[in-house]
Amino acid sequence: MRKGYSWFVLVMLGLSPGIFAQNNYSNYSQQSSRIAALAKNYPQWVKTKSLTKTAGGKDIWMITVGAANADKQPAIAILGGIEGNHLLGTELAIGFAENLLQGSNNDSIKTLLNKTTFYIFPNLSPDAMEQYFASLQYERRGNATTTDEDRDGKTNEDGFDDLDGDGKITWMRIESPIGNYRSHPDDPRVLVKADAAKGETGKYLLLSEGRDNDKDGQFNEDGEGGIIFDKNLTYKHPSFAAGSGEFAVSENESRALLDNLFELFNVYAVVSFGSNNNLSTPVTYVAAAANQRIVGGWLEPDVTINKMVSELYNKTTGLKDAPKSTAGGGDAWSWAYFHYGRYSFGTPGWWVPKTKPDTAKKEKAFTVEDASANYLRWAEQQGITGTFTPWKAIQHPDFPNQVVEVGGIHPFALTNPPYKLVPDLVKKHTEFLVKLAAYQPELDIINIKTEKVSPGLSRITIDVINKGEIGSHSKLGERSYWVKRITVKLTTAGGQTVISGKKNQLLNVLEPRGASQLSWLIKGSGKVTVEAGSPATGSKTIDINL
Numbered sequence: 422m423r424k425g426y427s428w429f430v431l432v433m434l435g436l437s438p439g440i441f442a443q444n445n446y447s448n449y450s451q452q453s454s455r456i457a458a459l460a461k462n463y464p465q466w467v468k469t470k471s472l473t474k475t476a477g478g479k480d481i482w483m484i485t486v487g488a489a490n491a492d493k494q495p496a497i498a499i500l501g502g503i504e505g506n507h508l509l510g511t512e513l514a515i516g517f518a519e520n521l522l523q524g525s526n527n528d529s530i531k532t533l534l535n536k537t538t539f540y541i542f543p544n545l546s547p548d549a550m551e552q553y554f555a556s557l558q559y560e561r562r563g564n565a566t567t568t569d570e571d572r573d574g575k576t577n578e579d580g581f582d583d584l585d586g587d588g589k590i591t592w593m594r595i596e597s598p599i600g601n602y603r604s605h606p607d608d609p610r611v612l613v614k615a616d617a618a619k620g621e622t623g624k625y626l627l628l629s630e631g632r633d634n635d636k637d638g639q640f641n642e643d644g645e646g647g648i649i650f651d652k653n654l655t656y657k658h659p660s661f662a663a664g665s666g667e668f669a670v671s672e673n674e675s676r677a678l679l680d681n682l683f684e685l686f687n688v689y690a691v692v693s694f695g696s697n698n699n700l701s702t703p704v705t706y707v708a709a710a711a712n713q714r715i716v717g718g719w720l721e722p723d724v725t726i727n728k729m730v731s732e733l734y735n736k737t738t739g740l741k742d743a744p745k746s747t748a749g750g751g752d753a754w755s756w757a758y759f760h761y762g763r764y765s766f767g768t769p770g771w772w773v774p775k776t777k778p779d780t781a782k783k784e785k786a787f788t789v790e791d792a793s794a795n796y797l798r799w800a801e802q803q804g805i806t807g808t809f810t811p812w813k814a815i816q817h818p819d820f821p822n823q824v825v826e827v828g829g830i831h832p833f834a835l836t837n838p839p840y841k842l843v844p845d846l847v848k849k850h851t852e853f854l855v856k857l858a859a860y861q862p863e864l865d866i867i868n869i870k871t872e873k874v875s876p877g878l879s880r881i882t883i884d885v886i887n888k889g890e891i892g893s894h895s896k897l898g899e900r901s902y903w904v905k906r907i908t909v910k911l912t913t914a915g916g917q918t919v920i921s922g923k924k925n926q927l928l929n930v931l932e933p934r935g936a937s938q939l940s941w942l943i944k945g946s947g948k949v950t951v952e953a954g955s956p957a958t959g960s961k962t963i964d965i966n967l
Contacts, residue, residue, distance in 0.1 A: 445840050446508045447515070448554045449479055449547045455515055456482050456543065463522045465489075466534055472677035476647070477548035477565030481674045483681065484518055487538030492687060495861045495957050496538035497854065498763075500678075500693040503651045503753045505549020506560040509837050509846070510694030513770050514543040516847035517854055536959075537858040540685060545674055545753075546650045553833055557583055559590035560832040563646035563664050564672060570642055570663050580644025582631040584815050585827045590630045591810050592829035595820050600625040607787050608794045610809065610828075630827055633819050640819075648672050651695060654679070656759045657750035665751055682761060686905045686956035689862060689894060690764040691757035692854065696836075699754070700768040701743030703731040716759060720896040722932065723764065729890065730766055733856055738849040742775045743768075744792075762898035764891065766857075771838045771846055773799055793830055800834075808834040860890035862931070862958040864907070866951060869965060874942065878920070879967040882940040885909060885953045887931035893958050896930055907931065907955045909939060917945030917967075928953075943967060 447455065460469045466487065471480035485491050501514030518541055524530050544550060552561035559581050581590045594602070594612060600623040605611035615623035631641040648671065649664035658669035670676050682688065704727055710718025719727065735741075746767075748755045757765035776798045778784035787794055800808055812828035838846065868884040885907070887893050898904035907928040913919060922941030931937060943949060946967055954960025 443840075446512060446553065446837070446843075449544070449551055452511065452515060452544060452547075453480065453482070455519070456484060459484060459518055459522060463525055466522060466525055467518075472542075472681055473673040475548050475564050475674055476567075476672070477551075479547040479551075481545060481547070481677055482543055484515075484541040484543065485538065486518055486521065486534065486541065488535045491538040492685070493956075493959075494536060494538045494687060495689050495863075495959055496540055496685065496687045497858060497861075498540045498542070498682060498685070498688045498691045498757075499854070500542050500545060500691065500695075500753055502542075502544030502546045502550060503693055503695040505546035505552070505562040505564075505646075505649070506833060507695055507769065507836055508550060508553055508833065509770050509843065511544045511550065512843050513694050513847055513850050514541050516843070517541070517851045518543075520847060520851040521855070533855065533858060536863075537861060538687065539854075539858075540682075540688065542678060545678060549646060549649075552646070556588060557581065557590065558588060558832055560836075561646040562649045562651075564648050564650070564674070565645075566647035566666075566672065568647035568664075570644075580631070580634075581629065581641050582634070584630055584632075584817070585810070585813055587810060589810070589831050591827060591831060593626075593628045593630050593817070594812065594826050594828075595626040595628070595817075596624060596824040597626045599623075600627075602627045605791055605794050606789055607785065608797060610797060610812070611791060611794045613789055613791050613794075632817075650675055651753055652749065652751040654751050654753060654756040654760075656752075656755040657748075659750040669751065679756075683903055686903070688761075688763055689891065689957035690766060690857070691753075691761065692857070693753045693757065693765070693767045694770050695752070695754065695767060696746055696769055697748050697752060697754035697767040698743055698746045698769060699727055700731055700734040700766050701740060702745070703727040716897065716900075719758065722892065722896040722930070723758075726764060726891055726895075726933075727766070730764075730857065730860070733860070734766075734768065734853055737853040737856060740771070740849075742772075744772055758895070758897065762895055762901035762904040764895050768850075769836070770850060771842070773835060776802060792835065796830060796835055803839075805839055807831075862887050862889035862891050862893045862933075864888070864893075864931075864953050864955075864958045864961045866953055866961050866963050868938075869963065871965060871967065877946065878942065878944050880940060880942050881949070881965050881967070882938065883951060883963075883965075884936045884938050885928065885931070885961075886936040887933060887958070889958075890933050892933055892935075893928075893931040893955065899929055905955050905957070907953060907958060909951065909953045911941055912950040912952070913943065913945070914947050914949070917943055917947065917949065920944055931958075 468485040501510040548564040549561040602612040602625040603615045615621040648666045652665040653675045655669045659665045706724040707718040754767040773796045810828045812826040817825040870882040872880045911924045920942040952962040
């Protein structure tokens with residue numbers, strides 16, 4: 422890591438605890454107030470604007486953190502709230518800005534912000550996220566666009582029903598001879614699928630809490646909450662899938678984000694906080710996928726960069742045992758690499774740690790691995806309460822003369838940590854983002870040579886180098902019109918003539934610590950100017966005497 426950044430991180434982490442006076446996740450109104458406070462308190466570093474409003478009338482905020490010439494400096498785009506049930510992503514995005522600016526009088530922070538710009542989109546799913554704070558709490562991912570999910574000509578006719586009146590939508594287990602779920606052998610509160618191949622038989626049907634309001638044999642299939650941001654983008658858009666939209670980028674928020682990012686040529690990397698995760702475990706190079714006509718896998722040089730950044734992330738955050746993730750299509754993480762042509766890094770920022778049995782309590786290792794059982798054991802070990810409703814028998818009109826029970830783990834608990842853990846997670850991810858910025862591509866011009874070939878004729882030779890730990894742009898970005906490559910421009914004075922060598926030329930990717938040598942033969946005397954640069958690398962200018 423470059424000189425000064427490690428010291429900055431220590432200072433920053435010492436200042437950050439005072440930021441978190443709250444004791445729960447921020448709702449939309451509180452988020453807007455925090456964003457407004459950043460612009461008010463740090464006007465020299467922060468600009469905010471609303472890109473658009475959602476179908477639910479909520480602003481999609483953009484926070485620009487950087488110097489006055491922010492759009493001229495290499496930049497990282499940070500996406501939060503790409504999945505409406507992932508509140509942590511928004512807290513990590515806003516908290517990063519707050520942590521960073523808390524010590525903005527420090528010289529190291531000033532140096533950072535004079536070299537790097539951060540474009541922060543803190544909450545891209547505000548309609549869905551508000552369900553966490555509603556009187557009826559359930560995990561919602563779609564926005565307020567009205568949709569007909571079951572395509573029966575009616576809308577919102579079969580949403581969730583709070584059968585036990587606790588204000589939360591959990592689960593129903595129904596005793597049935599055709600059930601395909603059985604009790605977890607080590608924790609009867611949890612149901613797991615019966616494996617017929619192993620001779621296991623099921624006892625329960627497992628459904629989300631609710632009624633079949635439209636009597637079509639399905640439960641809760643057409644309620645409020647329409648289009649999911651992270652299924653509405655262009656790369657492998659899952660057309661006709663529930664929540665994906667009638668067509669790609671159909672929503673105000675998805676169109677506004679893409680329109681803005683396509684104009685930000687200085688972005689070299691996108692970090693998205695969501696379920697897709699190539700920071701804990703990097704992608705692997707698959708030649709067949711990478712070499713398809715329509716590229717379906719990361720190119721090998723980009724995989725190498727991903728591995729390096731993944732090592733940085735794991736070392737910085739100390740998070741372990743991340744669950745595997747598979748991009749579902751239409752998602753921001755995939756779009757950022759395959760269609761935007763930038764380095765794309767994703768992480769959920771937290772997951773339920775794998776637990777070990779507490780031998781003092783005579784706990785034993787699970788005979789069946791299951792996320793819910795693991796969570797309940799972890800919550801008990803951490804003293805976390807109030808996230809599980811014991812199973813309770815109810816009378817259900819759709820299952821007469823059957824035993825129906827409602828209960829289970831509460832919504833949001835498996836994807837978001839208790840809020841008391843959030844400040845520390847924000848610190849760790851702020852430190853990672855600062856270190857990632859220290860890896861950014863940076864150009865220099867070295868090894869300048871001037872040779873007299875004959876009277877009035879000179880040959881000049883230079884090396885354009887990338888001093889950064891990350892390539893000047895992704896290898897896939899070479900194929901994209903929207904990724905501006907490095908331009909090397911030679912400017913001559915009156916009476917000078919370029920005999921050989923191009924006055925203007927483009928360079929392909931400059932790998933980390935890589936170089937490209939250029940040479941010109943020039944007739945005349947005096948000096949010439951060479952400038953090398955791109956929006957994502959910054960520029961370097963030198964004068965050379967002939």
